[in-house]
Amino acid sequence: MAKITLDNLAHSYLPNPTSEDDFALKELNHDWNDGAAYALLGASGCGKSTLLNIISGLLYPSQGRILFDGQDVTNAPTAERNIAQVFQFPVVYDTMTVQDNLAFPLRNRGHDETYVAGRVQEIAKMIGMEDMLRKKARGLTADAKQKISLGRGMVRKDVNALLFDEPLTVIDPHMKWELRTQLKSLHHEFGHTMIYVTHDQTEALTFADKVVVMHDGRVVQIGTPEELFERPEHTFVGYFIGSPGMNVLPVDVDGATAHIGGVDIPLSGGYSSLSGKVELGIRPEFVRLSATDGLPVKVKRIEDVGRHKIVRLDFFGHDINAIAGEDDVVTADMSHVIFDPSHANVYVDDWRVVPDQSHTIEEAA
Amino acid sequence: MTLELSGVSKVVEGQTHIYPTDLTLEKGTMNVLLGPTLSGKTSLMRLMAGLDVPATGKIIWQGKDVTGQRVQDRKVAMVYQQFINYPSMTVYDNIASPMKLMGIDRAEIDRRVRDTAELMKLTPMLDRKPLELSGGQQQRCALARALVKNAGLVLLDEPLANLDYKLREELRIEIPKIFEESGSIFVYATTEPEEALLLGGNTATLWEGRVTQFGHTPKVYRQPVDATTARVFSDPPMNFLPITKTGLQLSFGNDQSRQAKGRLADLPDGRYTAGFRPNHLEIGQHATDAMAFTTRLTVTELTGSETFVHLDHHGERWVGLIHGVHDLKLGEDLTVWLDPRHVYLFDELGKMIAPATYALAA
Numbered sequence: 001m002a003k004i005t006l007d008n009l010a011h012s013y014l015p016n017p018t019s020e021d022d023f024a025l026k027e028l029n030h031d032w033n034d035g036a037a038y039a040l041l042g043a044s045g046c047g048k049s050t051l052l053n054i055i056s057g058l059l060y061p062s063q064g065r066i067l068f069d070g071q072d073v074t075n076a077p078t079a080e081r082n083i084a085q086v087f088q089f090p091v092v093y094d095t096m097t098v099q100d101n102l103a104f105p106l107r108n109r110g111h112d113e114t115y116v117a118g119r120v121q122e123i124a125k126m127i128g129m130e131d132m133l134r135k136k137a138r139g140l141t142a143d144a145k146q147k148i149s150l151g152r153g154m155v156r157k158d159v160n161a162l163l164f165d166e167p168l169t170v171i172d173p174h175m176k177w178e179l180r181t182q183l184k185s186l187h188h189e190f191g192h193t194m195i196y197v198t199h200d201q202t203e204a205l206t207f208a209d210k211v212v213v214m215h216d217g218r219v220v221q222i223g224t225p226e227e228l229f230e231r232p233e234h235t236f237v238g239y240f241i242g243s244p245g246m247n248v249l250p251v252d253v254d255g256a257t258a259h260i261g262g263v264d265i266p267l268s269g270g271y272s273s274l275s276g277k278v279e280l281g282i283r284p285e286f287v288r289l290s291a292t293d294g295l296p297v298k299v300k301r302i303e304d305v306g307r308h309k310i311v312r313l314d315f316f317g318h319d320i321n322a323i324a325g326e327d328d329v330v331t332a333d334m335s336h337v338i339f340d341p342s343h344a345n346v347y348v349d350d351w352r353v354v355p356d357q358s359h360t361i362e363e364a365a
Numbered sequence: 366m367t368l369e370l371s372g373v374s375k376v377v378e379g380q381t382h383i384y385p386t387d388l389t390l391e392k393g394t395m396n397v398l399l400g401p402t403l404s405g406k407t408s409l410m411r412l413m414a415g416l417d418v419p420a421t422g423k424i425i426w427q428g429k430d431v432t433g434q435r436v437q438d439r440k441v442a443m444v445y446q447q448f449i450n451y452p453s454m455t456v457y458d459n460i461a462s463p464m465k466l467m468g469i470d471r472a473e474i475d476r477r478v479r480d481t482a483e484l485m486k487l488t489p490m491l492d493r494k495p496l497e498l499s500g501g502q503q504q505r506c507a508l509a510r511a512l513v514k515n516a517g518l519v520l521l522d523e524p525l526a527n528l529d530y531k532l533r534e535e536l537r538i539e540i541p542k543i544f545e546e547s548g549s550i551f552v553y554a555t556t557e558p559e560e561a562l563l564l565g566g567n568t569a570t571l572w573e574g575r576v577t578q579f580g581h582t583p584k585v586y587r588q589p590v591d592a593t594t595a596r597v598f599s600d601p602p603m604n605f606l607p608i609t610k611t612g613l614q615l616s617f618g619n620d621q622s623r624q625a626k627g628r629l630a631d632l633p634d635g636r637y638t639a640g641f642r643p644n645h646l647e648i649g650q651h652a653t654d655a656m657a658f659t660t661r662l663t664v665t666e667l668t669g670s671e672t673f674v675h676l677d678h679h680g681e682r683w684v685g686l687i688h689g690v691h692d693l694k695l696g697e698d699l700t701v702w703l704d705p706r707h708v709y710l711f712d713e714l715g716k717m718i719a720p721a722t723y724a725l726a727a
Contacts, residue, residue, distance in 0.1 A: 043529065044500075181664045181675075185695075199529050205667040205690075225667045226690045242669035243534055285670055304583050305562045307644035307686065312538075326644070327723065 002068040002160040002193060004032040004055065009064035011050055017062065025050045026217045027063070032161075034069075035191040037184070039208035041198060043240070047217040048197050049165065055195065056163055057081050068160050081160060086153040088166045090145035094138040098129055101137055101148050105156050123151045126182055142170045150179065154186060164196040168203060180206050201241055213237050229283075230343070235350045238281050244310060247287065247320040251280045253346055256355075261316035263295050268341040269355025276349040284310070286343035287322035289330060294338035302330050313337065366392040366517055368413060368550055372422035375408050382408045384575045385421060390550050395541065395566030397582065398554040400597055404571040406554040410520045413552060414441050426518075439518075442511035446523040448504040450495035456482070457491040460509045467514070477513050484543060485509045501532035508540075512547060519544075521553045525560070537563045558600045562586060570597045587724035592640060592715035601643050601673065601684040608637040608710070618679065621656040623705055628719055637718065638711040643673070645707035646685035648699065655702040662699040665691070676701065 011025040020026060025047045032038060040048040053059035054066060057078035065074045073081055084105070092101050102120045111119075124130045127147045137145060146167065153162060164183075168176050184207055187194055198204050204211050205225040213221045213228065213236070220234035221227075232238035238246030251258040251265070258265040258280050265280065288294075289311060297320070301312040309324040315337070322337060324330050346353045368390045375383040383405050390396050398406045411417040412424065415436040424432045431439060442463075450459050457478055464474045482488045485505040495503050504524060511519055521540075525533045541564055544551045553564055561568050561582055568586075569579040570593075577594045578585050589595040595603045609616045611634055616622045625632070650657070660683065664675035672691045676683040676699065685701055693699065710719040 043531065180666070201530070202666060202668045205669065206665075225669075226692070229670055229690050240531065243530065245531075283670070303563055303565075305559050306586055307642070 003034040003070075004161060004193065005065075005067040005070070006030045006032075006055075007065040007067060009054065009061055009066065011054060011059065011061045011063070023062075024217055025054070025061075028219060030219070030222070032193060032195065035193055037187045037194040037196070037207060037209050039196045039198060039204035039211045040214060041201065041204040041211050041240070042214035043199060046214040048214050050217075051214070052163055052165055052195065052197050055161070056083055056085055082158070083161045083163060084153045084156060084159045085163045086149050086165070086167045088169045090142060090149045090170070092137045092145050092148045092152075095136065097134055097136055098124070098140075098148055099133040102133075102151050102155055105152060109156070119155060123155050126154075126186060127151045127179075146170050147179070150183070154190075154192075157190060159192065161193040161195060164194070166198055167196075168198075168200075176203070183207060201243075205241075213240065215240075231345060231352065232281065233352045235279065235281060235347050238283070238345075242283060242285075244284055244321045246281045246283045248347070249280045249282075249315070249318055249320070251278055251346075253278055253280075258344075258346070265295065265339055265344070266341050267344055267346065267355070271346055271353060272356045274346070274348050274353065277347075279347045279350075280339075281345045281347055281352075282339050282343060284321040284323045286340040287320065288338045288340070289322055289324060289328075289334045290336045290338055291334055292336060294336040296335060297337050299330070299332050299334055366427050366550070367425075368518060369425040370413070370422065371425065373412055373419045373424060374421045375412060375417060376420040382574055383412065383419075386576050388569065388576060388579060390552065390567075392550060393548045395544050395551045395553065395564055397561040397564055397566060397568040398552060398571055399556075399558065399561045399568050400571030401556055404597075405574040406571055407522055408574075409571070409576075410443070410522055410552060410554060413518065414443055414520055415439055440514070440516045441518045441520065442514050442516035443520040444504075444507050444511045444522065444524045446526045448500075448507040448524075448527070450503060450506050450510075452495055455492050455494060456487055456498070456506050459495065459506055460487075460513055463510060463514045481509045481513045484512075484546070485539075499532075500528050501536065504528060504532075504536070508543075512543060515547075515549070517549055519547070519549050519551050521551065523554055523556070526556075533560075541565060558586070558598050561598070568598070570594045572597055588717075588720045589709070590717055592638065592711045592717070595640055595709065595711075595717075599642055601686065603640045603642055603709075604646070604681075604683040606639045606641075606678075606681065608639045610634050610637060617656060618658070620658050623654075623656070629710070632718065636713055638713070638715070640709040640711055641703055641707050641721070643684045643686040645703060646674075646676075646683065646687075647702045647704075648674075648685070648687055648691070650702045652702075652704040652706070655704045658701050658703065660699055660701055662693055662695055662697055665693055665695065674699065674701075 006028050008029060010023050010027045012023045014022050017023055042048050054061050065072055099120055102123055103116045106116045124133055129147060168179060171179060180203060196207050210222055211228060212219055215236040221237045228237055228241045235248050249260055251260045253271050253274050256267045256270040258267055298314040300314055303310040308326055309330055311322040311324055311330055313320050313322060370386055370388040372385045374385045398409060400406055412419050415434055418433050423430055460478045460481060461474050482491055487505055490498055490502060495506055525536055555561060565582050568582040569576045572593050578590045586598050589598060606618050610632055613625050613630055614622050615625050658678055660676035660678045662674055663677050666673040667690055672687045674685040674687060706723040707721050709721050712718050
């Protein structure tokens with residue numbers, strides 16, 4: 001296992017990039033800790049596959065270096081990087097048995113057959129294919145073949161890193177949680193450095209210790225699932241994580257109060273003068289409806305999704321959402337909302353601003 | 366304008382895909398076909414469209430028997446999971462194509478293309494080719510083409526399944542709005558209970574080629590007629606627990622017992638099954654008469670704002686959906702609470718005997 005360092009890394013698919021917009025992957029400095037599980041999460045086209053391909057050596061970056069345990073591997077081909085990869089679609093040898101498919105990476109490296117047999121048995125148990133070991137891969141379902149790919153990716157203990165590129169795409173929805181979970185427990189057991197690319201928030205948040213959220217070629221936040229939910233560092237994180245995503249409203253901020261449409265929204269901390277595009281972010285989970293107290297809204301639509309209700313509101317011409325409990329009675333005359341100040345975040349040009357401590361203290365004094 | 370299926374069935378090579386089904390869809394309604402893969406959703410839609418001829422029964426459209434009539438001769442529009450557009454045509458021409466075939470005059474075509482494009486937020490893309498659009502825009506283009514025909518019957522077969530979840534979220538809000546403006550009969554197939562709830566209208570739950578229940582969507586969700594319907598209309602699936610009734614005592618597994626009240630008191634002694642939804646399992650005691658169950662936590666999963674907990678309760682697999690993001694220790698004991706108001710009662714054959722009391726209030 002290795003620590004992976006991205007040093008001043010950037011990539012453009014154009015021969016002579018001139019501006020930042022020309023870069024599919026914008027400049028990035030980051031250490032992937034030895035033995036940690038990361039997910040790269042973002043919409044299609046955000047640069048996550050570009051980054052993965054640079055780490056695996058399929059793509060040579062326009063700029064910067066990549067180091068495994070401090071050693072520069074930027075020029076090293078994939079084969080020399082000692083990594084295992086699992087792709088979106090299964091890669092198996094059809095004419096081989098399941099057992100031989102799983103054993104292949106070990107035999108390639110000259111491990112003795114006793115070790116190979118033991119290890120194959122272990123992996124087969126983990127992917128639930130102990131009963132199929134003697135079957136030919138040909139004729140198995142796409143599901144089963146992808147499980148073989150996953151098993152083969154994990155069979156070697158001595159790899160520097162394990163890379164997964166949307167590996168559960170072809171897996172039946174009912175099996176996804178099972179495999180996701182197996183990957184996670186495997187990670188706890190063996191401590192591989194793992195990098196997992198996906199556009200699915202549940203997959204990313206379930207699998208990873210740390211989720212790396214990418215948007216428009218840039219890493220916008222690296223955090224635990226709690227951090228991404230509680231304190232999105234960028235408005236994109238607020239939008240992309242959670243369903244529906246965070247409400248974002250243009251406001252003016254003055255000290256510990258945000259203003260919109262002539263009303264005051266109390267904040268949990270003070271901010272010194274902000275310039276640029278100033279916005280308030282509040283998740284629907286922290287917007288509470290009320291008949292009398294708080295800020296004025298109009299109920300446009302109530303969607304009963306079973307376990308809770310999504311209430312679509314008009315707030316000074318902006319669409320916002322609130323989540324109400326299954327048993328909460330929501331009527332069209334619910335004309336006010338209260339934002340929970342401890343979960344309201346302030347953004348300038350899409351980036352979260354930390355409340356100004358000294359300012360708050362000064363105000364209090 | 367109604368579509369009526371009367372005793373319609375479909376048999377392929379001796380295998381029954383759809384058992385005899387009666388279903389009446391009214392003008393201006395949204396009708397969801399909800400069921401897992403291979404439950405018969407697409408088969409039923411193809412019968413409605415006239416793409417397949419039923420083995421038995423009749424299909425009546427606006428009072429006329431159209432059984433066996435070719436799809437080309439009926440005003441039907443269909444959108445598939447895999448978005449289909451003409452790649453060499455612009456978005457404008459894609460949307461206009463069905464009207465050109467119908468021989469509608471140019472000015473009228475232009476007006477309808479622009480109105481529909483506006484509704485589907487495609488106005489800035491009218492001159493582009495489908496492959497220059499995102500997946501969501503391509504599917505909106507396919508939807509626009511289906512809507513522009515003013516077909517009396519619009520069939521949507523898992524139209525959002527191939528889109529990522531943020532786009533799905535967006536279109537799920539738009540589709541009911543479009544439908545409200547059109548006045549057509551909409552039929553929408555999906556595997557996802559949440560999608561059915563968001564679309565509202567009526568839902569028919571399907572299981573192994575049978576419609577198990579048809580009615581107002583929230584009512585089917587909260588008052589399922591049987592355990593099969595409850596299972597189909599719950600994601601993750603509903604949890605079940607055996608119950609024994611002896612006199613006025615209801616024993617829930619080996620853990621808990623409660624006094625049978627009201628209608629439950631009148632039930633004959635015997636074995637029953639309690640069903641409850643994952644979101645009604647709680648990791649704290651919120652109701653004073655909530656029942657506590659000791660389980661082992663096998664797996665947790667996180668969505669953006671909720672935590673799924675997979676539990677082992679004496680060998681039964683339960684799933685709980687807990688609000689908020691929780692970091693819980695796997696493999697350890699976890700006590701979960703269940704409010705008796707959230708418990709459905711089924712008999713040994715799976716027929717619902719008593720809905721959860723909360724559902725009657727909702």
